[in-house]
Amino acid sequence: MSNEHVTEPEVNETQNVSPLDDFDTAETVSTAPVSDDSILDFDDDPLSATSVSKKSLVIFFLIDTSGSMKGKKMGELNTVMEELIPEIRRVGEADTEVKVAVLTFSTEVRWMYSTPIPIEDFEWARLRASGVTSMGAAFKELNHRMSRNSFLSSPSLSFAPVIFLMTDGYPSDDYKEGLRELQTNSWYKFGLKAALGIGQEANDNILAEFTGSKDTVVHAYSGGQLAQMIKIIAVTSSQIGSKSMTLSDDTNHELGEEDVFAAKQKLLGQQIQELVSTQTDGDDVPFDTGW
């Protein structure tokens, strides 16, 4: 004998819906908004063992750890990155789960952790400098990992990533080949890209090739500037990157994702340039004159 037991497909009762003649209504559950927060808190909910994931934003830091970064540059960078983590943590507090992935490149390319780390768990590992500047290899490695099959495998929805490059010199490998590979990556195409040149040797044109715009390239010539610029870029790009934007044109038609990302990148350039123009040089000693 058939043991039929059918739940009614759930519909909002305010809609004009025909009754389901052929369905036994075993139960009808209201899907009305839940107003009482207390029902969401259980001490005895075994399902709370698996946490709820918000929309995530991964910030990729690509950091030059070649020999020319040795000394004050690397010391300052380590210090400012340690200070920066709590500031980025605040960006993600509301609606976004911010994760950080750090790729260092010198003679070899190496990730600080084997996967992007939620910002609340992230601890900076102090970096040391030596070797040459394998920027092209770093671009290839980033392309390889910036994939649904690798670093971006989380089921939860993702904002396009923030990709922040910091270097003090000219690449020692074929960076153009690496960049060409990276430019085929959709996460790169839609990601927010910014770059910081450190000292006189860094080539802003190469950095602009990476970001796609000179507006998102800044330069630091001293320890004080390095701290300011890293904070400006990291915090501003995280804020813009985790912002849900919808755009409409003059006729009020929705624009596509590409337009949204282009608008975000443009906004990042504008904000970086505005913030940079308000920074003071102070009495800092330049990297290239005696540090």
Add this chain to the structure above:
Amino acid sequence: MIMFNGFSHSVMGASHEKTNLVCQDSSAFKVGDHYAVAVVADGHGSKKHFRSHLGSKFAVEATIEAIDRFYEDREALEANLPTNHKLIIKNIEKQIISNWNMKVEKHLAENPVTDEEKSKFTPEEFEAIPPESYYGSTLVAGITGDNYTFGVQIGDGSFVAIFEDGRAVMPMEYNESAPANVTASVCNSNAASMFSSFYAPNRKLIAMYGSTDGLYTSFGSEHDFLDYHTIITSQLVNLDTFKEIIKNNLTKRSRFGTEDDISLSCIYNENLLKDRIDLINKRVAENKKAAADRKAAMLEKKV
């Protein structure tokens, strides 16, 4: 005799509350004679799919009606499944789409598009939308018998199955080129050919779940997603009391996750579950330890 049972629930996403959209998801389960069905559907909810909350409801109804029809002669169906499962599943998919289109046509005939619904489009834009698109929806449907399980899917959504070994698996193989992984819909003109399906013969099922993508996207990892279903399975022996906890948890996942609608539908074998409950509880404990090990490995610095 095998006793199947189940539950289903849909919650409205917070983002839909904010934009005054109704819940676009529908869900249901049915326990028949030696078979059970779990179905969820996610109405697309975007501008041109302005009746997709009804489309998802029709998709759920159409599926249960199609399955019932195929099970009218269960013995013949089950005798043919081992050798002809591809053809039979294909015919079920066609029947679902046919049922859905009939429901849409009937509803549209009885409820013509209103001026208010048209007002959001220019006349040219409105003319360009095929009428069935007003009702566009995904569909995820799992069916189990005494010793076999199969599922059909169009559009996104997930299956999780727990067979006799107590391990949670996603039985629908991910295939980059499978239409189910793109924005396929029951409203597509070639919808019947856009399904993905699986067939698992000669295996007893403890529990199977179908869910809309709002559930999957509320997790940080696929491991967590699978573990969640194992935990639910461990509590199904007390379904009456646990049902409220599941409903509240789905609400919490929607509210604090991606704010999307979430639907979860489950069917399970009560006898086998009671028999294997110790194994399921063991799997829950193993999963918890494995999650802790994964986190420790993740936090290990490499430089």
